Amino acid sequence: MTHPSPLFDDLDRKIVAALVENARTSFTEIGAAIGLSASAVKRRVDRMRETDVITGFTTTVRPAALGWRTEAYVEVYCDSAAPPRRLAEVVRNYPEIIAAMTVTGGADALLHVMATDVEHFEEVLERIRAEPFVRQTISYMVLSHLLTGSPEAGSAPPATATQ
Amino acid sequence: MTHPSPLFDDLDRKIVAALVENARTSFTEIGAAIGLSASAVKRRVDRMRETDVITGFTTTVRPAALGWRTEAYVEVYCDSAAPPRRLAEVVRNYPEIIAAMTVTGGADALLHVMATDVEHFEEVLERIRAEPFVRQTISYMVLSHLLTGSPEAGSAPPATATQ
DNA sequence: CATGAAATGCGTCGCCA
DNA sequence: TGGCGACGCATTTCATG
Numbered sequence: 506m507t508h509p510s511p512l513f514d515d516l517d518r519k520i521v522a523a524l525v526e527n528a529r530t531s532f533t534e535i536g537a538a539i540g541l542s543a544s545a546v547k548r549r550v551d552r553m554r555e556t557d558v559i560t561g562f563t564t565t566v567r568p569a570a571l572g573w574r575t576e577a578y579v580e581v582y583c584d585s586a587a588p589p590r591r592l593a594e595v596v597r598n599y600p601e602i603i604a605a606m607t608v609t610g611g612a613d614a615l616l617h618v619m620a621t622d623v624e625h626f627e628e629v630l631e632r633i634r635a636e637p638f639v640r641q642t643i644s645y646m647v648l649s650h651l652l653t654g655s656p657e658a659g660s661a662p663p664a665t666a667t668q
Numbered sequence: 669m670t671h672p673s674p675l676f677d678d679l680d681r682k683i684v685a686a687l688v689e690n691a692r693t694s695f696t697e698i699g700a701a702i703g704l705s706a707s708a709v710k711r712r713v714d715r716m717r718e719t720d721v722i723t724g725f726t727t728t729v730r731p732a733a734l735g736w737r738t739e740a741y742v743e744v745y746c747d748s749a750a751p752p753r754r755l756a757e758v759v760r761n762y763p764e765i766i767a768a769m770t771v772t773g774g775a776d777a778l779l780h781v782m783a784t785d786v787e788h789f790e791e792v793l794e795r796i797r798a799e800p801f802v803r804q805t806i807s808y809m810v811l812s813h814l815l816t817g818s819p820e821a822g823s824a825p826p827a828t829a830t831q
Numbered sequence: 832c833a834t835g836a837a838a839t840g841c842g843t844c845g846c847c848a
Numbered sequence: 849t850g851g852c853g854a855c856g857c858a859t860t861t862c863a864t865g
Contacts, residue, residue, distance in 0.1 A: 527726070529692060544844080545850075560728045562727050564684065570721040592814055602815065615810075645772060704834085705834070
């Protein structure tokens with residue numbers, strides 16, 4: 506068994522859960538909730554930022570309010586010659602691509618794309634298809650979200666580990 | 669038409685961009701950067717929270733550090749009888765499903781699933797497939813991320829609007 | 832109608848026990 | 849780790865163009 510694990514314990518988990526739920530919660534309040542002083546909470550948060558358990562604090566917005574009204578997932582099929590990892594460089598040049606990953610299955614990669622409207626999306630798609638080693642794309646336009654907020658990985662999974 | 673739109677101007681956009689980049693940035697600092705007082709910034713943030721332009725402040729974590737080491741996208745094909753929207757209720761019972769949406773294309777819905785490992789994922793998949801009106805699923809396991817952080821919708825799209 | 836300025840209460844952050 | 853203290857920030861109230 507793992508020992509009282511000095512690397513990441515239940516207190517850390519509760520702190521992360523609180524910060525995922527609201528990133529602007531004060532250390533004092535978190536400390537009061539879990540029975541720790543504010544300085545102890547700050548130390549733990551600083552350590553988690555250092556070890557990249559916590560990667561940042563961000564704000565969630567309603568994309569439509571900012572003008573992003575069209576969302577899609579795009580499967581990308583690459584030329585068998587080029588490794589899909591090379592898409593990493595390409596993908597950086599598209600502000601419309603908010604996530605990209607290599608996947609198992611028929612396609613080599615999956616892109617998460619945001620656009621202002623369908624016309625804009627079509628334009629982005631044409632640019633992607635014009636990239637050197639992109640052979641084919643298949644798009645899935647998002648119609649509606651069935652899950653609004655993301656309860657997310659803030660909660661603890663069955664078992665836990667580090668790295 | 670709408671005039672210089674008091675609803676959402678460039679200052680608001682800059683504030684949102686700053687908060688997306690770091691949700692714990694002080695109003696004072698944001699104000700100094702855009703030429704506004706702290707109270708003015710706070711008022712604008714409060715208003716944006718009220719109108720749901722800003723939906724929350726959250727913390728980004730490295731999922732692997734919390735024990736979520738397996739990620740996948742799952743296409744769901746429903747029985748033609750049941751509307752895919754009914755998946756909304758089902759999906760809520762799965763902490764492993766962090767996003768779900770209806771999409772165009774062959775599948776009715778697309779699920780974003782997180783699990784601790786492949787065994788756990790298989791177990792989740794079996795539960796999903798056992799749901800009443802789920803006819804078929806196709807899974808895409810995520811191998812590696814090509815885009816780490818999400819520059820996201822923090823930046824301004826070509827044109828802007830509200831609602 | 833939104834802003835800036837001042838006042839108070841609270842949080843943060845470094846230091847020491 | 850907790851506690852203390854200085855400083856900075858958030859938040860409210862008030863007056864102004």
